[in-house]
Amino acid sequence: MKKEKARERILKTAAELFYRQGFNSTGINQIIAEADIAIGSLYNHFSSKNDLLQAYLIMEENEWFRGFEEHSAGISDPGKKIISLITYRKKLQKTSGFAGCHFIKIASETGESIPAVSDFVKSHKEKQKKLIREMVQQYAQNTALDTDQFSEHIFLLIEGAVVSSTISKKASPFDHIQKITEAMLP
Amino acid sequence: MKKEKARERILKTAAELFYRQGFNSTGINQIIAEADIAIGSLYNHFSSKNDLLQAYLIMEENEWFRGFEEHSAGISDPGKKIISLITYRKKLQKTSGFAGCHFIKIASETGESIPAVSDFVKSHKEKQKKLIREMVQQYAQNTALDTDQFSEHIFLLIEGAVVSSTISKKASPFDHIQKITEAMLP
DNA sequence: GTCTATAGACGGATAGAC
DNA sequence: GTCTATCCGTCTATAGAC
Numbered sequence: 001m002k003k004e005k006a007r008e009r010i011l012k013t014a015a016e017l018f019y020r021q022g023f024n025s026t027g028i029n030q031i032i033a034e035a036d037i038a039i040g041s042l043y044n045h046f047s048s049k050n051d052l053l054q055a056y057l058i059m060e061e062n063e064w065f066r067g068f069e070e071h072s073a074g075i076s077d078p079g080k081k082i083i084s085l086i087t088y089r090k091k092l093q094k095t096s097g098f099a100g101c102h103f104i105k106i107a108s109e110t111g112e113s114i115p116a117v118s119d120f121v122k123s124h125k126e127k128q129k130k131l132i133r134e135m136v137q138q139y140a141q142n143t144a145l146d147t148d149q150f151s152e153h154i155f156l157l158i159e160g161a162v163v164s165s166t167i168s169k170k171a172s173p174f175d176h177i178q179k180i181t182e183a184m185l186p
Numbered sequence: 187m188k189k190e191k192a193r194e195r196i197l198k199t200a201a202e203l204f205y206r207q208g209f210n211s212t213g214i215n216q217i218i219a220e221a222d223i224a225i226g227s228l229y230n231h232f233s234s235k236n237d238l239l240q241a242y243l244i245m246e247e248n249e250w251f252r253g254f255e256e257h258s259a260g261i262s263d264p265g266k267k268i269i270s271l272i273t274y275r276k277k278l279q280k281t282s283g284f285a286g287c288h289f290i291k292i293a294s295e296t297g298e299s300i301p302a303v304s305d306f307v308k309s310h311k312e313k314q315k316k317l318i319r320e321m322v323q324q325y326a327q328n329t330a331l332d333t334d335q336f337s338e339h340i341f342l343l344i345e346g347a348v349v350s351s352t353i354s355k356k357a358s359p360f361d362h363i364q365k366i367t368e369a370m371l372p
Numbered sequence: 373g374t375c376t377a378t379a380g381a382c383g384g385a386t387a388g389a390c
Numbered sequence: 391g392t393c394t395a396t397c398c399g400t401c402t403a404t405a406g407a408c
Contacts, residue, residue: 006392022295024210028384038393039385045391049384100294107353108286108294109208122353152362153343160346167293167308176338192374214402224375225403231373235402 007045009035015056019102022109023053050114053106057120060102061127067092068131078139079185082154083178085132089158090174093165100166104159129155143186154181193231195221201242205288208295209239236300239292243306246288247313253278254317264325265371268340269364271318275344276360279351286352290345315341329372340367 013035017026028049032039046052071091072084093100107121133151140147157180161173199221203212214235218225232238257277258270279286293307319337326333343366347359 020297021299022210022297024208024295025299027382029382038391040387040394041392043385099297104349104353105294108291109210111206111208111285113207113211118353122355125350125353149362149365152359153366156343156346156350156359156363157339158346159349160342160344163290163345163349164311164342167290167304167311169308173338173342176335177342179335180339213400215400224373226376226405227374229403 006037006041010037010042010045011052011055011059014052015059018053018056019096019099019105023106024109050116053114054116054120057103057106057117057124061120061124064102064124065127065131078135082132082135082139082185083181085135086158086161086174086178086181089162090165090171093162093174094171098166098169098171101162104163139185145186150184153184157181192223192227196223196228196231197238197241197245200238201245204239204242205282205285205291209292210295236302239300240302240306243289243292243303243310247306247310250288251313251317264321268318268321268325268371269367271321271340272344272347272360272364272367275348276351276357279348279360280357284352284355284357287345287348290349325371331372336370339370343367 010031014026014031017031017034028039028042031052032042035042042052046055068085068088071088072081075081075084099105103121103124106117110117112118129151132155133147136145136147136151136154139145140150157177161177164173165171196217200212200217203217203220214225214228217238218228221228228238232241254271254274257274258267261267261270285291289307289310292303296303298304315337318341319333322331322333322337322340325331326336343363347363350359351357
């Protein structure tokens with residue numbers, strides 16, 4: 001697997017640029033310049049710019065779930081685990097300078113013009129919802145809580161907080177929804 | 187004011203294309219072709235593509251507030267007025283084919299690269315928050331409700347529902363947050 | 373003020389040497 | 391499999407005729 005060195009460098013450079021500048025504002029020439037690679041090599045590893053975009057999304061999704069596992073490692077209390085998802089998203093926003101969610105950003109930019117992308121984002125958000133639903137079910141054992149309703153409520157609050165904090169460049173929406181969520185946990 | 191005919195046509199064409207395809211994916215050439223106008227005329231009315239973008243945002247903001255006034259006209263009950271904001275955003279999403287919020291979209295695409303744009307979007311979302319806060323204050327007279335907390339809660343739920351429905355292409359998040367909000371209104 | 377023509381830079385992608 | 395050179399299209403914006 002040593003042969004993936006060049007590919008990795010291209011991918012990480014492209015990921016950073018796509019996230020910071022946007023997909024359409026990032027040119028192939030800039031990617032190869034910053035990755036210090038020749039254009040022929042890029043097209044040897046990726047068949048097109050769209051192909052590179054999809055590889056970027058897959059990488060970010062893996063990183064997202066890996067990061068959450070790391071962030072919530074050792075937390076066994078179900079209520080605290082739910083809260084840790086909020087603090088995870090807050091941490092992601094803070095460390096990125098409130099640059100936003102990779103998936104919401106790319107979906108906003110490309111709309112429905114690249115079906116593989118809109119499908120991927122849709123599926124990714126469903127995975128996030130499923131994660132929340134499982135945590136809520138874990139929490140709500142033997143209670144009368146409507147888990148579907150509650151899961152959706154938390155999911156939408158988090159999505160709202162991410163978008164709002166990206167625009168305002170402040171972490172306060174996360175503090176807010178943490179308070180709200182803690183108050184809702186019976 | 188008759189002289190604004192060409193300008194209006196350019197602006198409306200650009201608005202539609204910016205919204206559907208994204209700002210960076212829309213070229214000047216496409217705008218002038220669809221507006222059936224010469225490129226020299228476009229630059230006579232707008233000094234640059236960025237200038238056209240700002241005019242688009244101002245137009246959409248005016249349209250947004252005008253549309254809500256129209257949608258909520260005749261509703262005097264404060265609780266119902268809050269709910270009508272949810273149904274308004276739901277209507278906007280449905281009629282646009284779940285194309286999303288103009289302002290979130292443009293902020294996601296351009297990030298911080300055009301300060302005039304990110305500042306505008308930030309200010310616009312603050313206006314939406316202020317509108318909600320005023321409705322909540324109207325509603326909460328003589329009650330013990332924490333209006334700031336409650337306003338932020340509603341705002342974030344709506345933003346989350348807009349983003350989520352844009353990705354899933356479904357209206358269900360709005361039905362969800364309407365139920366949640368109605369349950370919270372004491 | 374609206375038009376055509378075009379500048380000048382950059383977009384994604386390919387060919388072929390090594 | 392990495393390199394350089396280059397194709398052709400499109401980009402935003404300007405110049406100058408009418």
